Amino acid sequence: MTPHITFSNTALTHFRELLDRQDDTGTQLRIYVLHPGTSLGHCGIAYWHPAAGTPEDASIDAGTFRLYYVRQEAAFLDGVSVDFRKTFSGHTLALQAPNAKSVVVIDENSPLAHRITRVLETEINTHLSEHGGTVMLDEIREGGVVALKFGGGCHGCGNAEQTLKETVEATLLKWFPDITRVVDGTNHSDGVAPYLPRKTPVAA
Structure with a gap:
């Protein structure tokens, strides 16, 4: 078009x-x-x-x-x-730019990067947003390796690795057989761990 x-x-x-x-x-x-x-x-x-x-x-x-x-x-x-x-x-x-944010314009004929973005937005970020977090595509590397970057409540979070493997990677592998691995490209060292589940209440 x-x-x-x-x-x-x-x-x-x-x-x-x-x-x-x-x-x-x-x-x-x-x-x-x-x-x-x-x-x-x-x-x-x-x-x-x-x-x-x-x-x-x-x-x-x-x-x-x-x-x-x-x-x-x-x-x-x-x-x-x-x-x-x-x-x-x-x-x-x-x-x-009314369509820049739209996932509706992405379909099965769209580039892989756009299709991955759609799944991240519709299948994953809707859940991460409950904790103020988000994840987006950083790049697609050789061999079907997909690098992502976490933001918001997931940036610097101690559970980011678990979220990556159990939620994000599992979902993307289900949707895209050509993906071999999903890696975290986020520099979590400059995060502030804005969301970490606590077993005991924090003293006021």
Whole structure:
């Protein structure tokens, strides 16, 4: 699919002026999604050069420039609107991305990373949220190894390893036969153990 992305006239003028200031006339703009399909999902726009592209890249005519994106992110980018507004302190770029957080746009034909994200959001984070915790995909490594990162109440928690093996890994292995192992990529040493079950009450 080709995502429908709209720019206000002020946004088109703003980006065209930014591109005209670049020394390299080949510089273009790229819209991207971070943490797609999760509660942290959001979009951004950055400078980009087509020479750094891959076959997965595509582009649309934004009006005064071509806007590049990754084909696999098209569903998350659909419906994005971009505006450049004047504020009391100057100007601000307002980017609305209604589908960036949506797991609904992920299906069996989606990339493995997106499908893993959907299971994490719908099958696992709904339970971890009871303790203020969350887990998200960090990367997929060679050999089917999936690295995850814990956050919230699971960051620094003494039960994180048990949660990883008994809940997260067991669920992902059930859903995805190509996964061989699930590992924790979180740096728990800088966590504060915000949730630890206690056997005795804490003195006031």
